[in-house]
Amino acid sequence: MVGKTEVHGARADRERQLPPFAALRAFEALIRLGGVRKAAQALGVHHSVVSRQVSQLEAWLGAPLLKRSAKGLALTEEGSRFHARISAAIGEIAQATHDVLDGEAQRPLRLWCSQALSIEWLAKQIVEFERRHPDMPIELRPSDVPANLHHFEADANIFKHFGDDLHETERGLKGHVLAQLPLLVVASPDLAAELSWVRSVADLLNAPLLHGAHTGDWRMWLIANGVDPPDPLPGELCWHPHMALESARLGRGLALGSRFFFQRDLEHGALVELSVEGATTRAIGGYKFVARDDRWSTPRIATLREFLGERMKSMEGPPTAVA
Known part of the structure; x- marks a missing residue:
């Protein structure tokens, strides 16, 4: 025999539960819009889904909400009271969501990007983007590591990716390759x-190479050009890409990077591209825009992604050697 305390406890547990929200939405929309098909259209589902969800809600509640007859559907007395209360609750949820999104739209879109690309190229593009879209401010943060988008640390990341990582994105996120550019070998004009004696890729092993935070870029580029790099790889470790860039400007050695990194120095003549016979013009890796899958199509993220994609694509293609 089940005691009163157990019955009361079971009822209390059930009262703390909520029926499936999709079923609540279906029932609310059916009554508010006056029909199964209209509710289905508003919710973006088949009309049979609405009917099934309403029946599931009645089964979950253990009480009929609708009277079904040849003339159509009508609310039961209990269904009328239930609809009035959940309709108000769903309306409150919708308004609260709108308020949050409205506030979200007022703050800058937070974009994290690798330091080199941010400083040497992207910052200028953001100025132009905000000039075109004054209602879409961007907060650009140069970073060595991507933001944790799952935890809303930022709205989007732009970083360089290689191999499978370029075309595969972790679950819950969506990625788009903005551009794939060949790497350039640059030096000061003097x-x-x-270094006019440098004719082949192999000759570069006897030239003063400059490394940023690591030797990985030079090593990967040499291998892509058919040269087996020694270990350790010769050259000066500058510990940061911008230190390597400054060393190249000062004539201390050869730097390696994409046209985004060297664009301003190439335009102003501070650096020139070194002509290396037989060097590949094939892109190694690429810059990828990544955002949460559930925010991918929001106006600000979509507009920024398309703008930067167009800007980056215009710079793709084989580089032109000038020295």
């Missing part, structure tokens, strides 16, 4: 003139 050093480039001194």
